[in-house]
Amino acid sequence: xxxxxxxxxxxxxxxxxxxxxxxxxxxxxxxxxxxxxxxxxxxxxxxxxxxxxxxxxxxxxxxxxxxxxxxxxxxxxxxxxxxxxxxxxxxxxxxxxxxxxxxxxxxxxxxxxxxxxxxxxxxxxxxxxxxxxxxxxxxxxxxxxx
Numbered sequence: 001x002x003x004x005x006x007x008x009x010x011x012x013x014x015x016x017x018x019x020x021x022x023x024x025x026x027x028x029x030x031x032x033x034x035x036x037x038x039x040x041x042x043x044x045x046x047x048x049x050x051x052x053x054x055x056x057x058x059x060x061x062x063x064x065x066x067x068x069x070x071x072x073x074x075x076x077x078x079x080x081x082x083x084x085x086x087x088x089x090x091x092x093x094x095x096x097x098x099x100x101x102x103x104x105x106x107x108x109x110x111x112x113x114x115x116x117x118x119x120x121x122x123x124x125x126x127x128x129x130x131x132x133x134x135x136x137x138x139x140x141x142x143x144x145x146x
Contacts, residue, residue, distance in 0.1 A: 007113050007120035008077035008086030016070040019092075022060035028053045032114055032121035040107060040127045040138070066102065069093045073106075073144055084113040084120065089142050090127075106142035 011030055018027035028049055037046040039055075046052055070090055077086030093104040112124040129138040 006077075007079065007084045007115070008088075008111065009075060011111065011113060011120060011122060012072050012075060012086075012088065016072070019068050019070050022063060022067070024053060024056045024060060027056045027060075030122055031125075032116075032123045035122060036124050038126040038128075040129060063094070065097045067095045067097075069095055073142065082115040083123075084111075084115070086111050086113070089144065091142055105140035107140065 014026070014030055017023075018030065031049060031052055033049055035047070035049060035052055037052060038044075039046060043055075046055060070092055073089040073091065075086065075088035077084055087108065087110045089106055090109050091104055091106040094102040096102055107127045107129045110126045111122050113120045114123040129140055131138055
């Protein structure tokens with residue numbers, strides 16, 4: 001896997017590592033300065049690295065001693081010149097300090113990446129989950145097995 005040929009998978013691997021280690025700098029470094037995020041957690045949208053850094057700092061510190069393992073299913077992508085598009089299902093599993101799985105949830109992820117001549121950065125990210133129309137609650141358990 002080369003950075004130029006498989007940028008989406010490379011970014012997802014770096015994302016997984018940054019989340020597991022709760023490394024805010026590594027996490028934020030994956031994103032373009034002009035990032036625009038449609039996230040399903042808490043805010044309608046987020047623009048810019050400073051705001052996204054604040055979200056990551058708050059998220060990672062809220063975990064206290066827990067860690068989060070990110071599982072990736074159904075990843076697909078394509079590259080067109082200096083842009084890459086990808087989508088996948090991510091499952092976030094909270095792990096206790098003793099290694100016990102505590103809880104998990106899944107959401108759908110779409111990213112647009114931009115190559116700046118030396119590295120790929122996430123320019124746009126969108127997360128979602130289907131909604132049960134009778135209860136208006138998000139469905140956070142992925143029925144697929146990857």
